[in-house]
Amino acid sequence: MSTIPQQPEAKQRSDVGQPTTYLPQADPDIVTVPQVRRMTGGVRIGDALSLVGAILAALALATIVSSQIAPIRGFLAFFLVTYALFLVIYALLVWLDEPPSVVADRVVAVLVQSGAFVLVLALTSVLTYTVIRGRSAVVHSNLLTRDMTTTGPLDPLTSGGVSHAIVGTLIQISIALAITIPLGITAALFLTEVPGPFARFTRTIVEAMTALPSIVAGLFILSSFILVLGFDKSGLAAGLAITVMMLPIMIRAADVVFRLVPSTLKEASLALGAGQFRTVLNVVLPTARGGLTTAIILATARGIGETSPVLLTAGYTASLNRNPLTGPMVSLPLAVFEFVKSPEPTMVARGFGTAVVLMLLVLILFVSARIIGSQDVAKRARRRQQRKAVRGVVAGLVSRFRPATADVATSSPTSTRSSDA
Amino acid sequence: MGDEVDQPRKIKLVRDLPDKLFRGVASAGGVTVLLIMLLVGTFLALKAAPALHQAGFSFFTTQAWNPDGRHFGVAALLVGTVLIALVAVTIAVPLSTATALYITEYAPGRMKTILIGVIDLMAAIPSVVYGLWGFFFLQSRLAPVAAWIAQHFGWIPIFKVKGVDGHQPISSLTLFTSSTLIAGLVVGMMITPVITSIMREVFSQVPVGEREAALGLGGTKAGVIRTVVLPFGKGGMIGGTMLGLGRALGETIAVYMIISPVFTIQPHILQSGAISVSSLIALQFAESNSFGLSALMAAGLTLFLITLLINFAASSVVARSRSGASS
Numbered sequence: 001m002s003t004i005p006q007q008p009e010a011k012q013r014s015d016v017g018q019p020t021t022y023l024p025q026a027d028p029d030i031v032t033v034p035q036v037r038r039m040t041g042g043v044r045i046g047d048a049l050s051l052v053g054a055i056l057a058a059l060a061l062a063t064i065v066s067s068q069i070a071p072i073r074g075f076l077a078f079f080l081v082t083y084a085l086f087l088v089i090y091a092l093l094v095w096l097d098e099p100p101s102v103v104a105d106r107v108v109a110v111l112v113q114s115g116a117f118v119l120v121l122a123l124t125s126v127l128t129y130t131v132i133r134g135r136s137a138v139v140h141s142n143l144l145t146r147d148m149t150t151t152g153p154l155d156p157l158t159s160g161g162v163s164h165a166i167v168g169t170l171i172q173i174s175i176a177l178a179i180t181i182p183l184g185i186t187a188a189l190f191l192t193e194v195p196g197p198f199a200r201f202t203r204t205i206v207e208a209m210t211a212l213p214s215i216v217a218g219l220f221i222l223s224s225f226i227l228v229l230g231f232d233k234s235g236l237a238a239g240l241a242i243t244v245m246m247l248p249i250m251i252r253a254a255d256v257v258f259r260l261v262p263s264t265l266k267e268a269s270l271a272l273g274a275g276q277f278r279t280v281l282n283v284v285l286p287t288a289r290g291g292l293t294t295a296i297i298l299a300t301a302r303g304i305g306e307t308s309p310v311l312l313t314a315g316y317t318a319s320l321n322r323n324p325l326t327g328p329m330v331s332l333p334l335a336v337f338e339f340v341k342s343p344e345p346t347m348v349a350r351g352f353g354t355a356v357v358l359m360l361l362v363l364i365l366f367v368s369a370r371i372i373g374s375q376d377v378a379k380r381a382r383r384r385q386q387r388k389a390v391r392g393v394v395a396g397l398v399s400r401f402r403p404a405t406a407d408v409a410t411s412s413p414t415s416t417r418s419s420d421a
Numbered sequence: 422m423g424d425e426v427d428q429p430r431k432i433k434l435v436r437d438l439p440d441k442l443f444r445g446v447a448s449a450g451g452v453t454v455l456l457i458m459l460l461v462g463t464f465l466a467l468k469a470a471p472a473l474h475q476a477g478f479s480f481f482t483t484q485a486w487n488p489d490g491r492h493f494g495v496a497a498l499l500v501g502t503v504l505i506a507l508v509a510v511t512i513a514v515p516l517s518t519a520t521a522l523y524i525t526e527y528a529p530g531r532m533k534t535i536l537i538g539v540i541d542l543m544a545a546i547p548s549v550v551y552g553l554w555g556f557f558f559l560q561s562r563l564a565p566v567a568a569w570i571a572q573h574f575g576w577i578p579i580f581k582v583k584g585v586d587g588h589q590p591i592s593s594l595t596l597f598t599s600s601t602l603i604a605g606l607v608v609g610m611m612i613t614p615v616i617t618s619i620m621r622e623v624f625s626q627v628p629v630g631e632r633e634a635a636l637g638l639g640g641t642k643a644g645v646i647r648t649v650v651l652p653f654g655k656g657g658m659i660g661g662t663m664l665g666l667g668r669a670l671g672e673t674i675a676v677y678m679i680i681s682p683v684f685t686i687q688p689h690i691l692q693s694g695a696i697s698v699s700s701l702i703a704l705q706f707a708e709s710n711s712f713g714l715s716a717l718m719a720a721g722l723t724l725f726l727i728t729l730l731i732n733f734a735a736s737s738v739v740a741r742s743r744s745g746a747s748s
Contacts, residue, residue, distance in 0.1 A: 074565030099621055105641035112527060115519020120536070122610055123543045135558065144458045184718070194444055194451070202451050204736070209458050211664060211732040212725070213671025215699040219721045220461045223468040244461065251454060276438070277443035298545065305547025307642070308673035333549045337540075337674060340553060346556075355550050366542050412465030 508605025656742015
């Protein structure tokens, strides 16, 4: 009774015996305005104006400062002064009609965004500048097909090339990968699968060695392989030096990938009675395959670009040398380095062209690492299923349109079954 | 029934042959790697011994590099290396922090993926390319800035340049090329992607609950960054910075391409002339006799030990921080 005092009509009719629901009626006297969704983001006109105003004021003030008070030479200096002035003026403008916390927020936002912008700008300029300067050398296909045997420093860009450096890079990185991949993966498996104080110690050492200066890796091979064991400077020595540099990077990346394998998967395998070796072979390695490939490719990109270990161990030659065991063997970064040391503009242009070739190589490796790395187990399985379905459909079509054989009558049920599979 | 208490059973682990073999091979791999890493130090020490024996403690105090005259030391080299690395870190850390914060806090979805890709790609660009950029592109554009700083802030000791007076116009910009500042800037550009990716990793692990709690209390974005994101990521930031510092100390080719070597302590970062351990090695190994090589090995060993130390410290800082050592 007292539970619904607002609805006296309901109380009166309650004796009817039938439970009924009454909807509240809208009061016709109240005019309802349709609710408009409010914008929490967006830009207020005042904010935009203070930003633009601050930029204009900073530009004007910087012009005065640079021309009258403290003369500035160069665009970069002018830009820096303008930026500093802009920050101050903008903070002042916001402070006029906002509380201090908002002022701090705006200034931080400007700092963070401009920092990111400057970084991207600088990094883009690294790439574009190299490409622009290297353009004149890259357009000649002889850059990729010839070596420098018969080309002097004064010869035009249409003669000579860096085929010897490309071959050298490929041989050296192959030697490094042939050692790094098996040894690195085995060592990373040791770190995750055979835990203990010794594995922990090894992990600490490996992590510390990831910052091994690359020139020290070169010095190590120079002092051991070349000076103590008495080998010549050669492609093999350079490959070994790159190996020493890449190995810690590789192990560390593979270790992280192996640690990301869900322990539930491993436990499921163990619970089914598989041994540790079987688990590693059938569960850990397949699960980690994408990540491992990415790790290998990124380490390769690092190894390809290293100059200093190669500088100490490979020697320099202008001719093609396919034998890593004897004689000097040049690599792409080393060729860039040697070319731009020359005062001749054509040699410098050649150096930039070689740098573009090197960057393209790194870029290809990087993009393939991205593509492989973005494919996880689920995506792979889905694609396999799609392929299977497509194959089923194709098989169905093929069997349907196959020229009539002896059993024409049974061909159509067969085709439906195969497309289901 | 009641008096039969379950006893925990002894678990005996029986490994079959393939498992034993696997563990054996894996351990052998681990031991091999450890051996290689220890050999690096051993061989360097072995080869450096003659020079160190000859020079004694003066190796760390001499400001010269003349192994043939038995007069050499790493004092100027170490100072030069550290100065270049400090300039690099001073430039790289604010840039990396801003970029990492932009990626985790400000960037809209698509921008985030693109930026992460660009930063990772930049970490893979060879150092010789950065060297080209620094020498041919940056140097001529930065020299006027350096000249301006020297003219107006020359009274600060590190910005002092010999031959520059606040009132006289500057005769030539070559005073300001090949300096510690330019080398440090280029190295800074090289280590920025490395530091950024570590910081981004750490910042993205900040618990959403804490972030939202700060926002719910009325905090601005800057407030959230100051009170939640930065304190949480402090360990990762320090660790990432030290890893970057380690990379900066060991950088060879880009520095070699830019500097013009000096062999005395050169504390004025704007002035032409700088040196680092690794660029000295690249510069001199070709024309060194066996004793000269030994001296270079000693310098390399010093560099190696310093980077090792910094890296140990970095990884222990990262591991002890709240964000952990997951990266």
